[in-house]
Amino acid sequence: MKSNRISERGEKGLRFTSYAVTILFLLFGTLPLVWLCLTSIMDNESIQSATPKFIPDVPHTITVTLDFTGADSGDETFYKKEAMEAIWFPWASLIRNNIGEIIVNGTRDGQQLFRAKATSAQFYVGQMSIVPTRVVNDQVMKLKLPTIAERKLSDFEWYGPASKPAKATAPSSDHEVAKLYRDFFVSHDVLAGKITSVGHSRNKLRLFDSFASLQHIALGKAGDLGFYRYFINSGMVTFTVIIWQLVFAGIGSYALSQLIRSSRLRFFLLMFFLATIMIPGVSILIPQYILIKNLHLSDSLWAIILPHFAWGFVIFLFKGFFDQLPKELLQAARIDGAGELRTFLKIVVPMSIPVFTIVAVMTFVPVWNEFMWPYIVTKSPEHWTFPVAMNDMQQTTNRNTIVRPNLISASGVLSLIPLLILFISTQRFVEKGINFTGIKG
Amino acid sequence: MKLESSPPLKALPAPRTRFRIRWTPVLFLLPSIIVFIVFKYYLIFSAVQISLFNYDIVNPPGRFVGLENYFVFLQTSTFWLALKNTFIIFLLSVALTFWVPIVQAIFLSEIRKANGVYRVLYQIPSILPVVAGALLWKWMYNPDSGLFNYLLGKIGLGPYGWLNDINMTKFAIVLPGFFASGGIGVLLYYAAIKSIPAELFESAKIDGCGPWRRIRSLVLPNIRFVILIQFISFMSGALLAFDNIFILTKGGPADASLVVSLLIQRSAFEQSNFGMSAALSFFMFLVIALLTVIQFKLQKEEN
Numbered sequence: 049m050k051s052n053r054i055s056e057r058g059e060k061g062l063r064f065t066s067y068a069v070t071i072l073f074l075l076f077g078t079l080p081l082v083w084l085c086l087t088s089i090m091d092n093e094s095i096q097s098a099t100p101k102f103i104p105d106v107p108h109t110i111t112v113t114l115d116f117t118g119a120d121s122g123d124e125t126f127y128k129k130e131a132m133e134a135i136w137f138p139w140a141s142l143i144r145n146n147i148g149e150i151i152v153n154g155t156r157d158g159q160q161l162f163r164a165k166a167t168s169a170q171f172y173v174g175q176m177s178i179v180p181t182r183v184v185n186d187q188v189m190k191l192k193l194p195t196i197a198e199r200k201l202s203d204f205e206w207y208g209p210a211s212k213p214a215k216a217t218a219p220s221s222d223h224e225v226a227k228l229y230r231d232f233f234v235s236h237d238v239l240a241g242k243i244t245s246v247g248h249s250r251n252k253l254r255l256f257d258s259f260a261s262l263q264h265i266a267l268g269k270a271g272d273l274g275f276y277r278y279f280i281n282s283g284m285v286t287f288t289v290i291i292w293q294l295v296f297a298g299i300g301s302y303a304l305s306q307l308i309r310s311s312r313l314r315f316f317l318l319m320f321f322l323a324t325i326m327i328p329g330v331s332i333l334i335p336q337y338i339l340i341k342n343l344h345l346s347d348s349l350w351a352i353i354l355p356h357f358a359w360g361f362v363i364f365l366f367k368g369f370f371d372q373l374p375k376e377l378l379q380a381a382r383i384d385g386a387g388e389l390r391t392f393l394k395i396v397v398p399m400s401i402p403v404f405t406i407v408a409v410m411t412f413v414p415v416w417n418e419f420m421w422p423y424i425v426t427k428s429p430e431h432w433t434f435p436v437a438m439n440d441m442q443q444t445t446n447r448n449t450i451v452r453p454n455l456i457s458a459s460g461v462l463s464l465i466p467l468l469i470l471f472i473s474t475q476r477f478v479e480k481g482i483n484f485t486g487i488k489g
Numbered sequence: 490m491k492l493e494s495s496p497p498l499k500a501l502p503a504p505r506t507r508f509r510i511r512w513t514p515v516l517f518l519l520p521s522i523i524v525f526i527v528f529k530y531y532l533i534f535s536a537v538q539i540s541l542f543n544y545d546i547v548n549p550p551g552r553f554v555g556l557e558n559y560f561v562f563l564q565t566s567t568f569w570l571a572l573k574n575t576f577i578i579f580l581l582s583v584a585l586t587f588w589v590p591i592v593q594a595i596f597l598s599e600i601r602k603a604n605g606v607y608r609v610l611y612q613i614p615s616i617l618p619v620v621a622g623a624l625l626w627k628w629m630y631n632p633d634s635g636l637f638n639y640l641l642g643k644i645g646l647g648p649y650g651w652l653n654d655i656n657m658t659k660f661a662i663v664l665p666g667f668f669a670s671g672g673i674g675v676l677l678y679y680a681a682i683k684s685i686p687a688e689l690f691e692s693a694k695i696d697g698c699g700p701w702r703r704i705r706s707l708v709l710p711n712i713r714f715v716i717l718i719q720f721i722s723f724m725s726g727a728l729l730a731f732d733n734i735f736i737l738t739k740g741g742p743a744d745a746s747l748v749v750s751l752l753i754q755r756s757a758f759e760q761s762n763f764g765m766s767a768a769l770s771f772f773m774f775l776v777i778a779l780l781t782v783i784q785f786k787l788q789k790e791e792n
Contacts, residue, residue, distance in 0.1 A: 062701075066599040067600065069592065070593070070600060070607055073671070074607070077613065077615075077668055077669065080617070081614060083636065084617070296521055297521055300518045300522075303513070303514040303518045307513060307514035321521070328725045330753055331533065331536060331774035332535075333754075333766075333770060334766050335533075335535035335539055338763070339532065354524075358527075360529075387513075388513040417619055434618070435620040439620055457625065460617070460618070464617055467618075468616065471609070479676060
């Protein structure tokens with residue numbers, strides 16, 4: 049083989065440059081994405097500090113044993129309040145220390161009374177409404193208990209007295225964060241129980257709490273489905289548009305390419321479709337808004353879907369492909385008595401998988417990513433698509449929640465996943481399809 | 490052979506079919522024709538109509554004002570500033586991003602080993618949704634705690650104000666595009682380069698023309714049409730970019746990144762001046778149509 053190739057002057061230099069340029073561009077392209085993925089599992093202190101860290105730090109787990117032996121006894125609400133105080137107050141003060149979860153075990157006379165737990169997903173969502181200030185006293189926590197229960201901001205398991213023997217108390221840790229936790233209650237005397245031990249460990253699962261936080265935030269906004277709602281909305285919009293393009297644009301372009309005999313009519317229709325490529329979306333924004341409003345469709349998914357049905361570019365792609373179909377084959381099918389629809393479904397479609405794939409991909413990406421139109425036309429969160437919800441998250445306060453960079457990264461990572469799967473699974477067909485389209489030149 | 494013996498053929502009902510409407514193509518085309526009429530042609534005519542009114546969304550169409558909307562915005566300095574910004578951002582995007590996929594595809598076509606892997610990898614940066622990308626870059630640009638000032642500080646540069654700096658904000662808006670280019674454009678150019686006949690390359694080699702010369706005088710002229718098509722869609726995309734600017738700066742600081750598309754959105758949805766907004770948007774339609782026609786003309790003259 050090698051001997052047959054004619055070697056070129058400067059070939060080596062070119063090959064070296066090619067690899068260098070390609071690798072450099074790939075690095076440039078992937079770096080923001082790597083940063084996105086890393087920050088989605090990092091704590092905000094590391095992201096926002098003047099000297100950012102690049103490796104995510106596994107969050108700390110604090111396990112506290114609270115002993116009520118000898119103290120006044122109370123009902124479940126009393127212990128609940130105690131547990132919440134032991135979780136929320138010190139956490140608010142140690143917010144810079146990347147705590148992942150705090151677990152409080154309440155004991156009395158060697159029996160376990162309760163087990164309470166809050167994760168960072170719950171804490172950061174509730175922080176603004178539960179511990180907005182540094183005021184530490186019983187009254188504050190009593191007022192907040194209903195909110196915590198309603199928004200499920202902490203877990204509380206009540207065992208009751210004399211039902212579960214307490215586990216042997218783990219030795220206190222002398223890790224820095226555990227020390228800070230103990231110091232907090234030295235200076236703030238709010239607990240009725242006595243802290244007998246403060247354990248420290250690390251839990252890798254808590255790295256992914258930013259993803260769980262998204263769900264907590266959205267639950268309050270977009271209804272029962274929470275964050276999935278945005279995903280489902282985006283998915284439904286994209287899916288409907290793709291189906292329309294594949295079915296109606298496909299069959300229309302086929303008719304345009306193969307069934308219309310008059311070349312003058314064909315040219316006229318082709319121009320009718322293609323000329324619309326020149327009309328930018330922004331130019332028809334206002335009449336489109338008014339039209340959707342007059343159809344009583346604003347603030348619904350149909351408002352986002354309908355305008356995408358008219359895409360000249362898709363007709364252009366389809367027609368370019370269908371023009372190259374072997375006419376003899378179609379003729380043969382007709383002679384055999386197949387109707388036009390049957391010919392299309394049984395003969396044309398199986399031959400045109402590459403162009404159908406490329407249309408699906410080229411439709412998917414802009415519709416999934418579209419921001420301006422859904423942002424303008426939808427008002428209520430249950431009709432938001434993913435990009436609109438993401439934009440909402442950057443607003444600094446959002447239903448009493450400070451939104452943090454790692455939440456934005458987490459939602460970015462989530463929005464990326466469907467596209468990533470799509471691209472990797474269809475790459476082969478897309479490349480085949482591109483070779484058939486007229487754009488190649 | 491006697492041709493006269495073919496009256497039976499002539500007697501076939503051919504003349505009748507010519508004037509009979511064949512319903513299948515009509516049915517196949519009807520859905521597309523309807524949506525195109527409603528969502529493109531009706532809307533663009535409606536845009537012209539709205540732009541001639543002091544449009545009242547509650548009691549449409551409001552008072553007829555003729556071309557007044559156009560005269561009004563042409564006299565505001567905000568409009569001219571926005572138009573200037575729009576073109577500066579457009580030129581910056583040409584300088585920073587448009588050429589990237591072309592270069593990527595040219596060098597990619599020189600790589601023979603594991604070429605498909607690189608093509609997949611090139612797709613990945615471009616699939617990050619614009620909104621997600623803009624949000625990510627927004628805090629990478631943060632002057633106090635952003636990644637960029639930290640990294641540049643390491644090599645003794647900065648700190649820069651990025652989006653907050655009037656002189657830098659346009660550049661900062663365009664820069665993410667450089668990192669996220671690639672995408673389907675690379676595949677298009679790559680396919681175009683691969684479709685150049687191999688004999689051309691062989692004869693170029695035999696003639697001893699070096700690789701750089703080959704790229705300049707063989708590859709580039711042969712993919713010129715793809716470049717033109719891509720440039721036209723790139724142009725309308727860049728001239729009417731909204732999402733990234735809206736998220737990164739909302740037009741600020743001090744209107745340094747205010748572009749016409751933001752002005753359109755602002756006058757309609759913040760000032761409820763729909764007539765003005767429609768006038769602005771129809772104006773932009775004319776600008777882009779004009780630029781497209783000029784490019785096709787230039788292309789024709791070159792041939």
